[in-house]
Amino acid sequence: MSDYKALIEAVIKGDIKTAVAETQSVLDAGSNARDILDKGLIAGMDEVGERFSKGQMFVPQMLRSAKTMKECMKLLEPFFQEGDITSKGKVLIGTVKGDLHDIGKNLVSMMMEGAGFTITDLGVDVSPESFVQKAKEVEPDIVAMSALLSTTMPSMPRTIEALQRAGIRDKVKVMIGGAPVTEKYAQEIKADSYASDAGSAVSKAKNLLGVS
């Protein structure tokens, strides 16, 4: 069994050079790409999320760790493209209208992608109409919305209504998140799911679609 301690450590530190070298070295040693991703990169990012929520890490360090994971994923991608993995589902994600915070949303996208979901990222300041239009085009399983401002949270129910009006609300699961968003709010606006961080976003998305 491979030891991913050094890789996990490098992801936590945001040390791209060491992490990339470690990824290459465990690949060369015959480790499975899925294993490296799950037990190395994702495990590292889970620890980063943990430290962040405890206030032991701040946003720039988290960004460095995320970038480190991204760089390492580039080395793993060819293995997944060779059919090592089938998509767990399609996720359409964006930060809602009027809101330009994207760090959390990007992290959720990255972790979901790492877990095997296919992501379409609409970016920031996404209007309900843009969510609907893209949803018609890509036919996602999940529409995921992020909001970091209490002033922009109302765009979430507006998007749900727009999906309803377009007749596609029943065809998608709606998932929401962002620092001011709560489970209670998700229930109020009749979203299907809420997650407080990227790690639980992945497990909740799997639950929603009944995949493991």
Place this chain on the structure above:
Amino acid sequence: MTHKTGSITRIIACAVFKPTLEHLELGNRYPDLRITYLPSDLHLRPEELRNRLLRKMASAQKRGERVICLYGDCFPNIDDFCKQHGATKVPGHCCYEMLLGSERFQQLIDETAGTYFLERELILNFEEYCVRPLELHDEEMRRCFFERYQRLLYVRQPSDPDLMPQAGELARSLGLSLEIRDADYSHIENKLIELL
């Protein structure tokens, strides 16, 4: 019956609102009003902000004072938090919205979502509040945080010193344009009067 409740009302406010409250001279109209300011740098440590707020609320209530919190939605569930601890939060999402009025704030965001707001405290402490914690001296971090922004919008208050040189410098360093809007205290004043 325990001890008699006094008639004192205490506003616990973020220091961002000091110029506002001083300008409104509420003390002249409400002699039983007392104000406590908490430093605005607590926003960098939301957990500490919660704890400090809680301590101030508790000690005011111990003295039999009624407590009003003048804060935006500066940490999740702040409304419920205030309610749970027997205080009332002045309605409002963030200080910029409260200084401009929600309609004008919303208009400015609708016009350009990439608007980053500034007020006196933030301009004077930008290094401590933003540059250091967000590591904005690092070009890549600056890009990560601000690449989608288009303008800085300085919400000027009547008692502000001339902050244009500093605001201009910030705009230059972030590569954004700079606009100014004057604060309109009538909204926050009405909300406060309603609660008082």
